[in-house]
Amino acid sequence: MALSGVRVLELAGLAPTPLCGMILADFGAAVVRVDRAPRSAVSTDVQGRGKRSLALDLKQPAGAATLRRLCCAADVLIEPFRRGVMEKLGLGPDVLLQENPRLIYARLTGFGQTGKYARSAGHDINYLALSGVLSKMGRKDENPYAPLNLLADFAGGGVICALGIITALYERIKSGKGQIVDASMVEGVAYLSSFLWKSQNLGLWNRPRGENMLDSGAPFYETYKTSDGKFMAVGAIEPQFYEQLIKGLGLDADELPSQLSFSDWPKMKKKFASIFAQKTQAEWCNIFDGTDACVTPVLSFDDVASHQHNKQRRSFIKNDQEEISPRPAPLLSRTPAVPSCKRDPFIGEHTEEILLEYGFTKQEIAKLYSDKVIEFSKPKPNL
Ligand SMILES: C[C@H](CCC[C@@H](C)[C@H]1CC[C@H]2[C@@H]3[C@H](O)C[C@@H]4C[C@H](O)CC[C@]4(C)[C@H]3C[C@H](O)[C@]12C)C(=O)SCCNC(=O)CCNC(=O)[C@H](O)C(C)(C)COP(=O)(O)OP(=O)(O)OC[C@H]1O[C@@H](n2cnc3c(N)ncnc32)[C@H](O)[C@@H]1OP(=O)(O)O
Numbered sequence: 452m453a454l455s456g457v458r459v460l461e462l463a464g465l466a467p468t469p470l471c472g473m474i475l476a477d478f479g480a481a482v483v484r485v486d487r488a489p490r491s492a493v494s495t496d497v498q499g500r501g502k503r504s505l506a507l508d509l510k511q512p513a514g515a516a517t518l519r520r521l522c523c524a525a526d527v528l529i530e531p532f533r534r535g536v537m538e539k540l541g542l543g544p545d546v547l548l549q550e551n552p553r554l555i556y557a558r559l560t561g562f563g564q565t566g567k568y569a570r571s572a573g574h575d576i577n578y579l580a581l582s583g584v585l586s587k588m589g590r591k592d593e594n595p596y597a598p599l600n601l602l603a604d605f606a607g608g609g610v611i612c613a614l615g616i617i618t619a620l621y622e623r624i625k626s627g628k629g630q631i632v633d634a635s636m637v638e639g640v641a642y643l644s645s646f647l648w649k650s651q652n653l654g655l656w657n658r659p660r661g662e663n664m665l666d667s668g669a670p671f672y673e674t675y676k677t678s679d680g681k682f683m684a685v686g687a688i689e690p691q692f693y694e695q696l697i698k699g700l701g702l703d704a705d706e707l708p709s710q711l712s713f714s715d716w717p718k719m720k721k722k723f724a725s726i727f728a729q730k731t732q733a734e735w736c737n738i739f740d741g742t743d744a745c746v747t748p749v750l751s752f753d754d755v756a757s758h759q760h761n762k763q764r765r766s767f768i769k770n771d772q773e774e775i776s777p778r779p780a781p782l783l784s785r786t787p788a789v790p791s792c793k794r795d796p797f798i799g800e801h802t803e804e805i806l807l808e809y810g811f812t813k814q815e816i817a818k819l820y821s822d823k824v825i826e827f828s829k830p831k832p833n834l
Contacts, residue, residue, distance in 0.1 A: 452478055452479025452786055452787075452788060452789055453478050453479055453783060453786045453788075454475055454478045454479040454480040454617075455479035455480070456479075456481075457475070457479070457480040457481070457526045457527065457620065458480070458481050458483075458524065458525045458526045458527070459472060459475050459476075459480045459481065459482040459483065459525065459526065459527040459528075459529065460483050460485055460518070460521055460522065460525045460527070460528045460529070461482055461483065461484050461485065461502070461529045462485050462509075462528070462529065462530045462531055462532070463484050463485060463486045463487060463494070463496060463531070464530075464531025464532070464559070465495070465531065465604075466498075466575075466600060466604045466605065466608075466609070467531070467559055467604045467605060467608030467609040467612070467636065468529055468530075468531035468559050468608075468609065468612075469484075469496045469497070469498035469499065469609075470498050470604075470605050470608075470609030470610070470613075471529055471557070471559060471608075471609040471610075471612045471613045471616070472484065472498070472502060472529060473498040473499070473500050473501065473502070474609065474610070474613045474779070475527070475613060475616065476500060476501030476502050476791070477500065477501060477779035477788040477789075477790045478779065478783075478788045479786075479788070479789070480526075480527075481503075482501065482502040482503070483502065483503050483504070483505055483521075483801070483805050484496065484499060484502045484503070484504045484505070484796065485505050485507050485509075485518065485521075486504050486505065486506045486507070486798040486799060487506065487507075487508070487509075487798075488506040488507055488508040488514070488799065488823070488824070488825060488826040489508070489823070489826065490506045490798040490799055490826055490828070491798070493798075494795070494796075494797070494798050496795065497795070498795075499795030499796055500770075500776075500790055500791050500795060501790060501791035501793075502795070502796055503796055503800065503801035503804070503805055504796040504797065504798050504799055504800050504801055504802070504828075505799065505801060505802045505805045505806070505825070506798050506799030506802055506825060506826035506827070506828070507802075507824065507825050508823065508824050508825070509540050509542070510540070511822070511823075511824050512541075513819060513822060513824045514824045514825075515540050515541050515542055517806075517811075517819065517824065517825070518542060519541075519542065519546070519547065519550060520809070520810075520811075521809050522547045522550065522551055522554055523550050523551045524551075524809050524810065525551070525554065526553070526554070526555060526620065527554070527555045527557060527616055527620070528547065528554060528555070528556050528557065529557045529559060529612070529616070530542075530556075530557070530558055530559070531559050531560070532560075533560060533561075533562075533569070533570055533571070533572065534560065534562075534563075534564050534565075534569035534570050535569075535570055537558075544556045544558075544631045548629060548630075548631070551629070552627075552628055552629060553623060553627065553628065553629045554629040555616055555619045555620060555623070555629045555630065555632060556629065556630070556631045556632065557612055557615060557616050557619075557631075557632040557634060558631065558632065558633055558634060559608060559609070559612045559634045559636075560633075560634070560635060560636070561573040561574070561577065561578045561603075561635065561636045561637065562578070562581070562635055562636075562637055563633055563635030563637065563638060564633045564635075568581070574600070574604075575597065575600035575602070575603040575604040575608075575636070576597045576600070576603075578603035578604075578607065578608075578635075578636040578637045578640060579597055579602055579603045579607075579640055580595075581637045582603070582607070582637045582638070582640040582641040582644065583641060583644070584602065584640055584641065584643075584644045584647070585597060586660070587644075587647060587656070587660060587666060588660070588666070589660050589661055589666075590660075590661040590667050591659070591660070591661030591662050591667070591668065592661065593661065595660070602640050602643070603636040603637070603639070603640045604636065606639070606640065606643055607636045607637075607638075607639030607640030607641075607642070607643055608634065608636040608639055608640075610639075611634055611636075611639035611642065611643075612632065612634035612639070615632035615634050616632055619632055658713070662713075662716075664688070668713075668716060669716055670685075670716055670719035670720040670722075670723050671685055671686075671687040671688065671693050671696060671710065672685065672686055672687075672688065673685055673720060673723070674749055675723055675724050675727035675728075676724070676727065676728055677727055677728065677730060677731055677732040677734075677735060678728055678729060678730055678731050679731040679732055679733075681731070681732035681748065681749065681751075682732070682748075682749035683727055683732060683735050683739075683746055683747070683748060683749065684746070684747050684748070684749050685723070685744075685745065685746050686745040686746075686747075687744055687745045687746070688745070690710060691743070692743050692744060692745050693710050695742050695743050695744035695745075696744040696745070696746060698744075699738050699739050699742060699744050699746065700723065700726050700727075701726070702722075702726075707719070732748050732749075735748070736748055755767065756775050765778060766778055768790060768792075769792075770791075770792045770793065770794065771792050771793055771794060772794055778790065797828045798826075798828055799825070799826040799827050799828035800827075800828050800829070802816075802825050802826060802827050802828075803816055803827060806819075806825070
């Protein structure tokens with residue numbers, strides 16, 4: 452796989468860092484999740500695919516020293532804490548990069564390492580708000596609306612941080628040097644919104660929130676309820692595709708206002724809604740599948756893996772526990788990701804094997820264990 456041979460230490464955190472680590476693991480990196488000791492009963496990391504777990508108490512000097520030693524033999528460290536936490540533990544980049552100048556030290560935070568908010572708590576919605584992007588989201592006359600915690604946490608956070616790490620690894624081939632990746636989710640999601648910034652002069656966003664073409668203002672870029680309580684998504688922007696939408700809906704273009712007549716959009720939405728409400732989702736799929744009308748079913752998580760297109764591409768996978776999840780993307784032709792089929796690791800499940808692999812002796816491990824610096828967890832056999 453593309454990242455085989457790359458050793459990653461991921462300090463356990465909430466949603467974004469686990470995704471970043473899982474992406475690297477899916478593409479072949481050996482990812483160790485460093486969990487807290489004393490450990491909580493259950494890990495909150497549901498994105499532990501392909502990782503191993505080491506439980507380590509970083510608050511004890513011997514625990515911090517253990518991490519320092521691990522970092523000497525690692526390529527990447529990902530830390531998910533707010534500004535100053537790692538420095539307080541004596542694990543700041545100045546220390547770790549001095550000991551291993553090749554280390555990529557990735558800091559995945561909400562607000563970044565500098566600035567007024569660097570030490571403040573926050574979550575996806577706060578980062579999205581500060582990026583300016585949240586102000587653009589939501590329907591007409593409603594408050595801004597955060598689309599789950601997908602944008603800041605995962606797109607602007609986990610994925611952008613993975614991009615930073617891979618870029619730094621690539622650069623290291625030339626320079627031989629590691630560096631710090633300061634991945635702020637505010638900036639990550641702002642960067643993702645470059646199109647919004649750069650398209651302002653096109654008039655795409657001149658109207659209030661919820662009244663523009665791509666923010667649920669337009670009748671041809673909207674979701675509609677079907678007679679069986681499901682939904683269809685319509686994205687017929689270009690005139691030639693809009694024409695096919697109109698045809699599929701059984702309307703006559705000559706009797707309708709022009710596609711870009713803003714003042715007619717609310718009326719047209721009502722018209723489209725009443726038509727979509729007359730047939731089931733499956734019936735609309737029969738009409739629109741195979742056309743360029745840009746009309747697709749809004750699939751539920753129950754239906755998505757069995758949809759013909761997704762099945763044909765094997766876009767969803769099942770692990771040993773029969774749990775379905777999305778296959779890693781994108782597809783690389785020669786060295787595709789090979790996601791692990793095993794269950795996620797228990798906290799501390801691989802403590803001993805990881806330490807041995809990183810050069811600790813059995814005696815050193817026994818001492819760390821008796822000093823309660825590390826913990827082991829053995830999976831219980833199935834009854
Ligand atoms: C919207 C999302 C968040 C969604 C998360 C939810 C899905 C989950 C959140 C709570 C979960 C539930 C809960 O845990 C209870 C149940 C548990 C059960 O097992 C499962 C069911 C639960 C109901 C469970 C269900 C779900 O999992 C939850 C609902 C986000 O936006 S995520 C993005 C958050 N932001 C960031 O990641 C940005 C950077 N980080 C931060 O800003 C802060 O870390 C943050 C997130 C604000 C948290 O602040 P906090 O004060 O808690 O931490 P830090 O200041 O960073 O300091 C960390 C301290 O921990 C010490 N430490 C770390 N590792 C170790 C170690 N190995 N050993 C010892 N000590 C360690 C570290 O030294 C720091 O100590 P100090 O505070 O003394 O300096």
